Every structure is written in C-alpha cells, then in structure tokens.
Amino acid sequence: MGQAALKTSGxxxxxxxxxxxxxxxxxxxxxxxxxATSGFAGASMREIANRAGVAQALIxxxxxxxxxxxxxxxxxxxxxxxxxxxxxxxxxxxxxAPPRLEKIVEALFRPTIEKGHSLAKGGGSFSRILxxxxxxxxxxxxxxxxxxxDPIARRFIDAFCRVHPQLSRADAVWAYMFSIGxxxxxxxxxxxxxxxxxxxxxxxxxxxMLEKIVIYVCGGIRALDAAxx
Amino acid sequence: MGQAALKTSGxxxxxxxxxxxxxxxxxxxxxxxxxATSGFAGASMREIANRAGVAQALIxxxxxxxxxxxxxxxxxxxxxxxxxxxxxxxxxxxxxAPPRLEKIVEALFRPTIEKGHSLAKGGGSFSRILxxxxxxxxxxxxxxxxxxxDPIARRFIDAFCRVHPQLSRADAVWAYMFSIGxxxxxxxxxxxxxxxxxxxxxxxxxxxMLEKIVIYVCGGIRALDAAxx
DNA sequence: GTCTATAGTTCGATAGAC
DNA sequence: GTCTATCGAACTATAGAC
Numbered sequence: 001m002g003q004a005a006l007k008t009s010g011x012x013x014x015x016x017x018x019x020x021x022x023x024x025x026x027x028x029x030x031x032x033x034x035x036a037t038s039g040f041a042g043a044s045m046r047e048i049a050n051r052a053g054v055a056q057a058l059i060x061x062x063x064x065x066x067x068x069x070x071x072x073x074x075x076x077x078x079x080x081x082x083x084x085x086x087x088x089x090x091x092x093x094x095x096x097a098p099p100r101l102e103k104i105v106e107a108l109f110r111p112t113i114e115k116g117h118s119l120a121k122g123g124g125s126f127s128r129i130l131x132x133x134x135x136x137x138x139x140x141x142x143x144x145x146x147x148x149x150d151p152i153a154r155r156f157i158d159a160f161c162r163v164h165p166q167l168s169r170a171d172a173v174w175a176y177m178f179s180i181g182x183x184x185x186x187x188x189x190x191x192x193x194x195x196x197x198x199x200x201x202x203x204x205x206x207x208x209m210l211e212k213i214v215i216y217v218c219g220g221i222r223a224l225d226a227a228x229x
Numbered sequence: 230m231g232q233a234a235l236k237t238s239g240x241x242x243x244x245x246x247x248x249x250x251x252x253x254x255x256x257x258x259x260x261x262x263x264x265a266t267s268g269f270a271g272a273s274m275r276e277i278a279n280r281a282g283v284a285q286a287l288i289x290x291x292x293x294x295x296x297x298x299x300x301x302x303x304x305x306x307x308x309x310x311x312x313x314x315x316x317x318x319x320x321x322x323x324x325x326a327p328p329r330l331e332k333i334v335e336a337l338f339r340p341t342i343e344k345g346h347s348l349a350k351g352g353g354s355f356s357r358i359l360x361x362x363x364x365x366x367x368x369x370x371x372x373x374x375x376x377x378x379d380p381i382a383r384r385f386i387d388a389f390c391r392v393h394p395q396l397s398r399a400d401a402v403w404a405y406m407f408s409i410g411x412x413x414x415x416x417x418x419x420x421x422x423x424x425x426x427x428x429x430x431x432x433x434x435x436x437x438m439l440e441k442i443v444i445y446v447c448g449g450i451r452a453l454d455a456a457x458x
Numbered sequence: 459g460t461c462t463a464t465a466g467t468t469c470g471a472t473a474g475a476c
Numbered sequence: 477g478t479c480t481a482t483c484g485a486a487c488t489a490t491a492g493a494c
Contacts, residue, residue, distance in 0.1 A: 044487065044488090046486080
C-alpha cells in the first residue's frame with residue numbers, strides 16, 4: 001500500500017521535516033549554551049557539535065559558518081521574545097485609558113526573562129547571550145541589535161512618552177537605555193547579588209527580581225520626567 | 230668618574246626603571262585596547278604585541294600568560310578608579326550631616342567614566358572592558374570582580390543604607406546591582422542611543438549622560454525605599 | 459542529510475641567541 | 477630585557493564518500 005511504499009522509499013514529508021528540524025534545533029540549542037558560556041569568540045564549533053551530538057560538518061551544512069550560526073541563535077529567540085513583547089504592549093495600548101507605567105515595564109522585561117531563562121532542552125541560557133550581545137560594540141552584534149531589537153525599542157519609547165506626556169523624546173530614549181541596563185543585571189546571573197547580600201538577593205528568583213526591577217525602573221523614569229520641566 | 234662608570238655598565242636604577250616601565254606600560258595600553266575591542270577570548274597576543282611595538286615573547290616575559298596579562302590590565306585601572314571612589318565617598322561621609330543621595334551616586338560613577346574613557350595613551354577604552362567584565366559569568370572574571378570591586382561595592386551599599394535608613398539591606402543590594410547596570414549602558418558606547426534618538430542622545434557626551442544617570446538612579450533607589458515599608 | 463578525514467590557518471607559549 | 481624562530485595544539489571550513 002501507499003504507506004509501505006513511503007516507508008521503503010524512506011519517510012514522508014512530515015517525518016522528514018521532524019527529523020531535520022530536530023537536528024538543526026539540537027545544533028541551535030547546543031550553540032546557545034556554548035555561546036552563552038564562552039561568548040562568540042570563545043565558542044568553538046567542535047564543542048557545539050559535540051554537545052549537539054552531530055558531526056562538525058553538519059553545522060556548516062545547515063548554517064554555513066560560525067557567524068551565520070550565531071545569527072540564527074539570536075534570531076530564533078529574539079523572534080519569540082519580541083513577538084510576545086509586542087502582544088503585551090498592544091494589549092496595554094488598545095485601551096483608551098493610558099496604561100500604568102508598571103505594566104509597560106513589565107511587558108518590556110517579562111518575556112525576555114521568562115523565555116531567556118527557561119527555554120531550550122539544553123537548559124536555556126539565551127539571557128546570557130543577550131547580556132553579551134546588548135553591550136557589544138562589535139559590528140556584527142550592532143547590526144543584529146538594529147535588526148531584531150530597534151523596532152520594538154522604538155515602540156516602548158513611544159509608550160513611555162504616551163504615559164508621560166511631559167517626558168521629552170530624548171529623555172525617553174535615555175530612560176529606555178538605562179532600563180535595558182537594569183534588565184541586563186537580571187539576565188547575567190553572576191551570583192554577585194547573592195554574595196553581596198549574604199544570600200538574601202537571589203538572582204535566580206525571577207519573580208522577586210522582576211518585582212524589584214519594576215519598582216526601580218519606574219522610579220527612574222518618573223524622576224527623569226519630574227526633572228525635565 | 231662615577232657617571233661614566235654607570236654609563237659603560239649600562240644605566241642606573243632610575244633609568245632602568247623608566248625604560249622597563251615604558252615597555253610594560255606600552256603592553257598594558259595595547260592589551261587594554263585589544264581586550265576592549267575583542268574581549269578576552271577574541272584578543273590575540275600577536276595583535277597586542279604588534280600594537281605595543283614589541284616582540285610577542287616580551288609579553289610572556291613580563292606577564293607570564295594571557296590570563297595574567299588580563300588581570301594586570303584590570304588591576305591597573307581598577308586600583309586608580311576605586312581609590313578615587315573611596316576618597317570621594319570618604320569626603321561625603323566625613324560630614325556629620327547625611328550626604329545627598331545624588332552626591333553618593335556621582336561618586337559611584339564619575340571616577341569610572343572619567344578614568345575609563347580618557348586614560349591611556351592608547352585612547353582609553355577600559356570602560357568597554359568593564360562592561361564585558363561586569364556581566365561575565367566566567368570564573369576568571371568573577372574572581373577578579375570579587376577582589377577588585379566587592380569591597381568598594383559594600384561601602385556604597387552601606388552609604389545607600391545610611392542615606393535611606395528605611396531601606397532594607399537586601400533592597401540596598403538590589404539598588405546597587407541595578408545601578409551598576411545603568412552605569413554599564415554609559416560605558417558601552419554602542420552608539421545605540423544616538424540611533425534611537427536620531428542624534429539627540431550622544432553617549433560620548435559624558436556630562437549630559439552622567440546628569441541623566443544620576444537623576445534616573447536616584448529615582449530608582451528612592452522608589453525602592455518608598456515601596457519597602 | 460550526515461558522516462570521516464583533513465587542509466590550511468591562527469593561536470599561546472617556549473627555546474635560545476644577544 | 478628583548479629579540480627571532482618555531483613548536484604543538486586548537487580552530488574554521490571544506491572535500492568527498494555514503
């Protein structure tokens with residue numbers, strides 16, 4: 001019958017896709033972990049291949065070279081994260097009444113922290129890549145940041161201005177940049193807050209940290225607004 | 230005479246020290262630039278040697294290996310910066326009246342930004358190393374951060390508590406971590422703020438940026454204080 | 459699509475002359 | 477203290493069989 005025919009010929013299109021996707025995804029997962037641990041320059045294609053359980057040449061077949069692989073790693077999660085951010089922002093702005101600043105700030109950070117920390121079979125270390133990435137002055141990273149993060153950044157800056165009509169555009173941009181910096185301390189998870197607080201401040205406790213960050217960031221933005229006029 | 234004798238034998242101790250210092254310093258300056266541009270893993274001893282105008286082997290003679298060289302680069306500027314930070318903080322706390330929070334925050338950031346950006350014959354790119362360094366989870370960097378930055382960090386956290394007696398110790402640590410994150414956006418100089426603001430927010434304009442940061446950070450800290458009780 | 463084998467480069471570090 | 481020369485390891489990427 002048809003099924004048997006397909007079986008002897010190998011596999012059908014769906015099965016084929018699943019298998020292919022699983023290999024490529026395994027590579028992306030492994031790459032995510034290794035880039036997170038060692039940065040772009042420090043990561044090696046050998047280690048990525050080993051961790052993914054594939055031959056090194058397969059990475060080149062799927063992703064061409066190291067740089068393109070990195071772009072794929074960035075693109076995969078950035079797409080998920082920024083789509084979710086946009087949805088949350090849409091929901092807040094659809095309302096005729098201006099939303100609370102706290103809600104906007106939470107929409108800015110929650111998708112990043114949640115997807116950045118816990119996705120991927122590998123263990124989810126995309127957030128560390130983002131830290132590396134957000135502060136890089138490397139041409140490759142700047143280009144990627146512009147492509148994947150500037151559009152949503154402008155939307156959040158607009159949202160700051162909408163909630164704080166007195167806030168100048170320039171101050172809104174400063175506010176955005178500084179807030180991203182705050183978020184990075186959440187993503188890095190160096191364990192430093194634990195050390196400095198003798199165990200009181202746990203940077204792996206997402207909910208507590210997010211709560212503190214929202215308070216701090218909103219306070220900072222409001223202070224810029226208050227000082228502006 | 231004595232001088233002639235010294236000359237034939239080579240040089241006196243002072244001359245010798247100057248020459249040695251200039252070679253070693255040239256290596257440190259070059260290393261600072263290359264590490265700033267490429268990170269630890271991405272930097273090569275060859276490029277550092279070329280930029281310093283010395284043989285590659287001389288780096289190993291003075292600094293043993295790449296890791297020790299990096300430590301020397303970190304240690305040199307961190308010493309200068311944190312000594313200055315401590316002095317400013319001492320001056321503020323010597324006063325019987327509690328200092329203004331703004332003054333403390335400025336003491337936290339000004340030495341870093343000023344020495345980080347403009348020191349070194351090479352062009353002063355230590356601040357970019359700090360960005361890299363502050364968010365690293367690499368064991369080497371964590372150890373260095375603990376040695377060079379935790380002591381002064383505790384002093385600033387104490388100062389936050391002194392100015393805001395209602396602030397819990399844990400919230401003071403959060404406040405410190407977040408504020409360092411804000412400072413990192415100042416150090417990175419990716420040019421992103423320029424792009425997002427169409428030229429209005431120049432991240433190489435130190436004084437304007439410092440002013441905005443102080444406002445934002447103080448607002449954040451005060452918000453944590455207000456929310457705490 | 460996936461593998462093995464390897465070409466070709468670059469790296470950190472050392473040996474040894476001066 | 478500083479150099480030249482080089483070793484041995486690790487890297488990215490490709491060639492070619494299956």
